[in-house]
Amino acid sequence: MNKAKVKRRVGKYEVGRTIGEGTFAKVKFARNAETGEPVALKILDKEKVLKHKMAEQIGREISTMKLIKHPNVIRLYEVMGSKTKIFIVMEFVTGGEFFDKIVNHGRMREDEARRYFQQLINAIDYCHSRGVYHRDLKPENLLLDAYGNLKVSDFGFSALSQQVRDDGLLHTSCGTPNYVAPEVLNDRGYDGTTADLWSCGVILFVLLAGYLPFDDSNLMNLYKKISAAEFNCPPWLSFNAMKLITRILDPNPITRITIPEILEDKWFKKDYMPPVFDEKDDSNFNDVEAVFKDSEEHHVTEKKEEQPAAMNAFDLISMSKGLNLASLFDVEQEFKRETRFTSKCPANEIISKIEEAAKPLGFDVHKKNYKMRLENVKAGRKGNLNVATEIFQVAPSLHMVEVRKAKGDTLEFHEFYKKLSTRLDDVVWKTEEDMQEMK
Structure with missing residues (x-):
């Protein structure tokens, strides 16, 4: 078979097929031509970003991911810009989307669900320790690496601690309705830590039950169910699993279980292995501001071929x-x-x-x-x-x-x-x- 022709090259990266797409961004598979390392290249249209006043949010996403260096969170390697595009070079994981695993195989055994939930809590605990709140946790934003380990992705709705107001709360309502905490819906401000934890609880329920705890075709009815924490655990769950889910899906964020308490929970602690990784902080944010500038010195070269x-x-x-x-x-x-x-x-x-x-x-x-x-x-x-x-x-x-x-x-x-x-x-x-x- 003939050697593949490079359709497009951005700097030192050979760009291939599209592997994801959103409102403001497209994610492509790419390869570092110097090292051969596969990466995911997130490409944003600079004109659209500026037109819709998304520069601050995009800059926040980049800054957020640069702060996070954890084995269960997608890594950001590099940021580049051209006259018309912003390129975010990220870790490429080969295990696919966690959502597909749930849809294809249904509910999980408790041991398997516990391992993924432990990795999720480890990742979110680390993010919170760095003043970063995800705010859109759901199976679609979780990926798997080649070894089946969980990777949290998509910090597009994340909030940094600097966005917390004088009352100590966040005030932007965002996220996917089925996974959103009741305090986010009532628009009176919320704690990013407890709101993320609620979403983790919904994910755990989905892993163990195979369906959503809160679901309704009518949005107002859905909000009512969430606000009242109106759900029933399936009979096949163990008592300790039910107990933990109930403590996480507590509609009152003040009495909701905390991450330190989860780490001491009987069901959670079984076979628990704390992550081992290098926490050295060598983040450089100079390129974050540079990608929005029009100066030629900050631009990366692009080459294209128009053929299959x-x-x-x-x-x-x-x-x-x-x-x-x-x-x-x-x-x-x-x-x-x-x-x-x-x-x-x-x-x-x-x-x-x-x-x-x-x-x-x-x-x-x-x-x-x-x-x-x-x-x-x-x-x-x-x-x-x-x-x-x-x-x-x-x-x-x-x-x-x-x-x-x-x-x-x-x-x-x-x-x-x-x-x-x-x-x-x-x-x-x-x-x-x-x-x-x-x-």
Whole structure:
């Protein structure tokens, strides 16, 4: 297989596929050309950031991550800027999203859930000790490394201790409703420490029960349930697990259990291993301010190629779990936020076919080079479903198409993909074995 061509290079980093996307940022897989080390490259549009007055929040996120050096928190290595972009170089973890593990496997055994919860509490305790509060803790913001260890990510809603007002409380309401503490909802100010701890309690409940403790299609009803801590533990939980969850999901932040008390809890302490790491603080914040400046001396060089990215065997392996390449070519990968298929059609023909299939399903199509964004004109459960597609060249006559949820509800994405795949039947490459199975 031909050596992969670099589609884009930012400074010393070779930039590859998109692995995540948000309102103001896109995260791409990249590789340090000097060391070969894989990294995650968060790319922000500087004009959008300034237009929406997000510079302070982005600067806060960068500063926050530079403060945190813990084995259970994603590391930030470097910050760079060009005339139009801000680049945040972060640790790349290969174990996937914690959310997918929960959706695919359901509830966990108590020993397994306890290990993840211990790592989560260790990470949050460390963040709080540095005056950093996450404020949007949920399974979607937790990742897993190659060894199955938890990594807290996405400090976009984090608050630093400097933002605490004279009353000693934070006053910005944010986070995901199902995981938000009642005191955050009542808009009278809250302690970031106890609010984060509540979210940890909801996560622990989800790990052990397999479903949310507070859930309702009506937002006001959901808020009422949260404010009253109206939930029931499933019967399969041990007494000590129920007791701990009840003490964390206490609607009164003053009487809610604290992290030092959790560290002494009977259920929590079983098989507990405190983290061992170097706490040396060598943070430098000079580049944080520099990335927002227009001076040429602070700009990093960018190079681009406008053609489908070639892909070698290493790239294929890095995109699959372990060394099993079969998962790359499954037409249906249930409960995933992305899926892939291969095609022997030319890249331009694949784009046309996807466009023809998506429009009757109610999607607007936006094309740029060999990438597409499909946006549902009707809002779904979590807003408008956005789907991103990208075409990679595996061999001269073979392409791989990645279809990924960029925004919206995961289950709605899978319903869309099932409908899309039936309309692309003549595009997807079928092996002789596939043809035999269809007979």
